[in-house]
Amino acid sequence: MLSFFRVNATLQIVGLLLLLILIRLPFLLSPPPLLIPELNWMLVGEQMHNGNLLYRDIWDSISPLSALVYWLLDLTFGRSITAYHMAGTAVAAFQILYFNWVMNVRDIYPDRNWIPGLIYAVFLNMSFDCSTLSPVLLSTTFLLLAFGTLIKQMDRRGATDEVFEVGFYISLAALFYLPSALFIVWALMALLLFTGASFRQHSLLLFGFAFPILLTVLYYYLADSLDDFNRNLLSSVFRVRQYDLTDFQTLLASMFLPFAMGTLGLLSLFRQTTRYVNFQQRCQQIMMIWALTAFISVGLMPFLAPMLFISFVPALAFFASYYFQGIRREWVAELIFLGVFIFTLLILYQGALPLVRNWELGRLSALQVKTSPIDRHIQKQKILVIGEDLSAYRNNQAATPYLNWDLAKYDLRNLDNYESVISVYDHFRKDPPSYIIDKEGVMKKLFQRAPSLSTLYEKTDLDGVYRRKEEAVNN
Template structure:
């Protein structure tokens, strides 16, 4: 009898799956969990078989991991604005796989799978929606594929994982009559998310407002939240203090969130096309709630309100983004998927819901695959061309050498290693654009003397002035036949 009872619903679900994707995930069972993870894997499969174009941020993360693996200390020996825990992950990837583009996409898919599962699990176990199903996870998985750059292991993706854990703990508090000391975990998770992607620190305001408005948290519990947030950050500060690199930590990480801007890497057409449907569906879902307020219990309404605050907090964080690309907007995905699920579940006619979802699904995948494969070769939409690593003039001239690239386009590092700490141009400006300052000239001289590059690619026209200020450096280098490229004389003799 048990076998027969299982076969009938299974056959019914299978029949729905072949015709209606949305209807299949309206059921809450283990089969839907497996189906959702398989769907995510199938969407990402082309990227795992043949990784999409390498992006400048990805190359930057690989270089950071490689430099740490070579014994360099982040912020002191590597001038970059990547947050410390993200750098730690990239170091581990370099330790295990070297400069493997595939490893970044495999790891990114694994993190995405966890987020999809955890997000929907929280929705079901806390009864945040009137019905338990896997539609929220389905929409979350789809929105995580709004562009091919979202499939890599970005700091934003890593950070959003811990923001979701904070959300799960916060909802757990709201499900009780009063907040408990577990609010420490909320602050702790937000702190970890900030150590993966610094603008996520703004979500401390989201947590404080949510506790203040929707729970009976006491002053002591608010203090625990703040202490949980401060604890990992203070440990990180202590580490750099003991390494005598606190000034480097402050300049290259804390202050950089206001100074590092690489907006010339932005493909606004692709950004608009990728974000349009997720934001449109999320907005429609939010608006639909105002027509159905009596359908939801008080707890569900409070969850909706804290997700609105999440969306507003994420909106504020846009001003702190170093550049604009779909991968940085992953921080919006939990809120967008949360409200979009209300929209699709609120449509009374199942046929219309299926039709709209199919259109969203197909259009999203078209943007995704057009960018990565591409489907139409002469169509730039989705390609993120400004963000891609491009062929460098020195690719044929220099291979596996230590070089210094002065400028935002670090494509020349693709087949070479980094010399000197000056990886991020926005931070390197601190020295290289202020050569009338004697201390800065000494600093640049010391870095070049300690870790001399075999080649210097000067895209910002600063080397001529440096050589005037430091003739002993000028004696070590000579011009090549290519404009802005200098070769070390020892490299020539070797």
């Protein structure tokens, strides 16, 4: 397979796209299990479609541009898992082609070929959750655009005013996935260490980064929702943690080979320093800083899953390409790559299909939307789930802003505060749920603090489930 992509021609581009489509074709024909984050994104898009304002009427930590994309998907396709995977594949195809195009047009490797794109495509399929349209996937697209523009600066004698674009792209990446804002430090270090950028050009970089963010802040200020924006997005990056969704076994299995190949490629560079010109060495150092920045961003992840590590893929594919192209015996490189390819597909399809029943590796079971007895009794209703498991929303709509439990605690765990009780009461009055599924045991205290709410709901035979009384519905 490597030998086919060693040639720089149009046929290789077509072959790369066909390979990506063939790998993901089973997901497009029969969608993999629905994941809790996917359901959460669908709910956000659906709520925005219904006219609710993100952060004020929807308490969630999703970044605004990602929410805008999910609103457009809901507007066009409704709740469609297939649409998410089709859109994810389209974005992946762009990343693969753009990444390889930058490598070739800037002569970052000694030879022009499509091996970097091939490795990028393989690493981007390390787990079935990477095939969906996640905020990290969207964000990484703009980080790649920033990388391409930054590399253009490296290829000149001095930096130009185009550094504004670098900051602008990183800002957009942050508005898709907030931890990507750390990459502004990566860009600043690259300009400082590897270009003759002036103070003015550093200022342009920072202004380009600040401009879209300030426009977003201005929008929420004019909507009188700046406090909601700060609490549900800016502060949430340090508060929202859902580590119970983490499947460490699958995470380690899916990421072992990409990290191993990337590390071997990085180590191989230290043995071949005289082979590369000064520009290529600077590009390698810039990508090392990228990898370091991505490692730091792990501490800001709300949970740990392969799809949240997509920002590592450009760096891993970059260095792994050096490893495979540096192996002198082509048959050895082919054999190693074939092993990586087969193992990656094994993890991918075992998780989505699965290939071997009762084998949990790759399944991301903790992340999947689960069935429950509630599903048989409550269908197509407006409900409120108090707790982290959003599975009950699968066949229902969300009511009240309290979508994310880590953020809902601000009100629902603070019922000794008069303002919190008033806030909860107002949200229930504006958007009353037909059913309340209380998994955290807060409704009893809420009914004590707001007796007028207790007259509207009655307890059902299901544990922790409350139903709105018929007379309250009629009124």
